[in-house]
Amino acid sequence: MASPHKVTYHKGKLQAYLDRERIFPACLELDLSTECNRRCPLCPSATGGSPAQLELRFIERLLARLGGETRGLLLSGGEPTMAATFPDTLRIAREHGFVEIAVVTNGDFLSEDVVAEALCAHATTIRVSLYDWTDTPEADLRGTLHRIEHLRARIEKTKSPLQIGISALTTTENAPKFAEVGRAVASAGAHWIYFHPFCIRWEEGAPQRIDQRRVLEAIADFRNTSADGFDVFTFPDRYAEYEIRFDGYHAAHFLLVVGADGMNYLGAEVKYQRRHILAELGQRWDAYFLWHKERLDRIAAVHSDTYPALGSRHRGVLYNHVIQELLDGETTSFHDEQAGETSYLYPHIL
Numbered sequence: 001m002a003s004p005h006k007v008t009y010h011k012g013k014l015q016a017y018l019d020r021e022r023i024f025p026a027c028l029e030l031d032l033s034t035e036c037n038r039r040c041p042l043c044p045s046a047t048g049g050s051p052a053q054l055e056l057r058f059i060e061r062l063l064a065r066l067g068g069e070t071r072g073l074l075l076s077g078g079e080p081t082m083a084a085t086f087p088d089t090l091r092i093a094r095e096h097g098f099v100e101i102a103v104v105t106n107g108d109f110l111s112e113d114v115v116a117e118a119l120c121a122h123a124t125t126i127r128v129s130l131y132d133w134t135d136t137p138e139a140d141l142r143g144t145l146h147r148i149e150h151l152r153a154r155i156e157k158t159k160s161p162l163q164i165g166i167s168a169l170t171t172t173e174n175a176p177k178f179a180e181v182g183r184a185v186a187s188a189g190a191h192w193i194y195f196h197p198f199c200i201r202w203e204e205g206a207p208q209r210i211d212q213r214r215v216l217e218a219i220a221d222f223r224n225t226s227a228d229g230f231d232v233f234t235f236p237d238r239y240a241e242y243e244i245r246f247d248g249y250h251a252a253h254f255l256l257v258v259g260a261d262g263m264n265y266l267g268a269e270v271k272y273q274r275r276h277i278l279a280e281l282g283q284r285w286d287a288y289f290l291w292h293k294e295r296l297d298r299i300a301a302v303h304s305d306t307y308p309a310l311g312s313r314h315r316g317v318l319y320n321h322v323i324q325e326l327l328d329g330e331t332t333s334f335h336d337e338q339a340g341e342t343s344y345l346y347p348h349i350l
């Protein structure tokens, strides 16, 4: 299960933050390029503007700056596996001490040698997003299933530790198909599947979930019948209705989001929304950008009452709520002996 408490795994950083000290983020979410071979109508990364891609020089500088302090790297986009910088980025991240590297992909290029080789050599996991599977999943996903089989065979052959994950967007409408799509990807060789809510209104910077009734029940039903060795995950708090409250977007100190335009954005749910730029890293590189007063002030000024993307219940929003409770002294759970010791899958990928 994913959890808003995953941020508390990073106990040292969290304690330092509560003590108002400077910290490096636990995880970097980096878009290599905004380019993509698909045109999903509700793409969260559609910029509406001109395409952008990061130069390798920039990527190396950023990874070198964070290396040794930040252990998690999540590559996204656009389609990251299409970017010319993809293989080198994975290699350089390992050289700079990133411990867990996750790649979010549409899976269309997994059969390309250069992509599969870089993944097997350096990545911890991929998360293949499935689109267009609501009618007849097996038939709709034939190409993707084939590429998953191909990659799994390569993993076995090279004894790579790479894990193949799948992500499926949920709605009340597609809930009856979860078991079918889950079984199809499991038999193609995926290690796990992750269900998360379909959102709309990305273009306004105000993403929100659409109807998710009966989704958690359908996921639980599928989990009860799924084969051993294939994991079924979700993030229950993303489906919940409890009120979220925070004064300052604390998660921006733990999860650093950098777009393919070289901008640091507040959170993944508002990427490419200009009003949520925290720092401009491309043209105005400064090794101390994390702690610039202007950046810190922008983060501190965000409040749950007026945050337009609250309705997405995205992970950053949920981490904010947990950190706010700690700041307000409303929970003591973090200070007990067990805190930070709960086992999370890929704990460095926030």
Ligand SMILES: C[S@@+](CC[C@H](N)C(=O)[O-])C[C@H]1O[C@@H](n2cnc3c(N)ncnc32)[C@H](O)[C@@H]1O
Pocket (backbone or CB within 6 Å): 036, 040, 042, 043, 044, 045, 076, 077, 078, 079, 080, 104, 105, 106, 127, 128, 129, 167, 169, 197, 198, 199, 200
């Ligand atoms: C913008 S994509 C970029 C990476 C890659 N091209 C892909 O599609 O996985 C990043 C994430 O956005 C998610 N996503 C796409 N459309 C979405 C939607 N309408 N609501 C919520 N998440 C969405 C995908 O599941 C994926 O995890």
Ligand code: SF4
Pocket (backbone or CB within 6 Å): 036, 037, 038, 039, 040, 042, 043, 044, 045, 046, 077, 078, 079, 106
């Ligand atoms: S595959 Fe990913 S980046 Fe490409 S259009 Fe779809 S959601 Fe956007």
